[in-house]
Amino acid sequence: MSEYVYDPAAAVAFSDEKMIKVNLYESPRLFCDVYCLKPGQTQRPHDHAENDKIYHGLTGTCHVQIGEAVIPLPAGSVAVAPAGVVHGVENKSDENATLLVIMAPHPRLSA
Amino acid sequence: MSEYVYDPAAAVAFSDEKMIKVNLYESPRLFCDVYCLKPGQTQRPHDHAENDKIYHGLTGTCHVQIGEAVIPLPAGSVAVAPAGVVHGVENKSDENATLLVIMAPHPRLSA
Numbered sequence: 001m002s003e004y005v006y007d008p009a010a011a012v013a014f015s016d017e018k019m020i021k022v023n024l025y026e027s028p029r030l031f032c033d034v035y036c037l038k039p040g041q042t043q044r045p046h047d048h049a050e051n052d053k054i055y056h057g058l059t060g061t062c063h064v065q066i067g068e069a070v071i072p073l074p075a076g077s078v079a080v081a082p083a084g085v086v087h088g089v090e091n092k093s094d095e096n097a098t099l100l101v102i103m104a105p106h107p108r109l110s111a
Numbered sequence: 112m113s114e115y116v117y118d119p120a121a122a123v124a125f126s127d128e129k130m131i132k133v134n135l136y137e138s139p140r141l142f143c144d145v146y147c148l149k150p151g152q153t154q155r156p157h158d159h160a161e162n163d164k165i166y167h168g169l170t171g172t173c174h175v176q177i178g179e180a181v182i183p184l185p186a187g188s189v190a191v192a193p194a195g196v197v198h199g200v201e202n203k204s205d206e207n208a209t210l211l212v213i214m215a216p217h218p219r220l221s222a
């Protein structure tokens with residue numbers, strides 16, 4: 001396997017305690033994580049003044065909140081939270097769910 | 112459908128002439144495209160001095176070149192071309208293929 005290739009499915013890890021973020025790649029320009037949510041787990045709504053976030057549904061279905069809207073995000077769909085727009089995630093389903101999440105620029109490494 | 116949600120599968124468009132890029136979202140911070148490649152179509156190797164590019168296999172299998180490595184990228188896998196590293200894509204298979212492609216920052220809008 002090349003150093004440049006990642007398998008999100010192999011990176012998945014769940015916890016009974018909270019949503020798990022597994023980082024695949026990061027630089028000052030972006031991070032690429034896998035978010036792993038058991039039923040009922042959430043990332044509370046928050047915002048980033050200067051960073052866009054992309055959610056891409058991988059398995060299961062999470063609901064994403066972006067601004068006022070709360071939207072089911074089935075596997076294969078993409079949602080974007082532009083900079084400054086409140087966003088969060090909740091797994092309201094009965095099944096585990098995973099998301100590929102990209103944020104640019106990296107909120108910590110670009111500071 | 113929320114203004115913040117995109118369906119890559121619905122955006123897919125192929126051409127006999129060349130690989131098609133369909134933009135889903137763009138800002139100075141990033142772009143998110145769907146690349147659509149018929150068998151034999153390519154994006155020739157090139158690089159960007161200050162931009163990272165993520166490839167996420169959606170359907171079919173493309174080969175991505177990143178640096179010296181040429182790697183099959185099946186649906187579900189992720190490859191990252193860090194800034195300054197040569198990268199390209201080729202559909203060497205007998206089936207159509209699609210990729211979700213994110214670049215950050217946006218090479219034109221961030222200039």
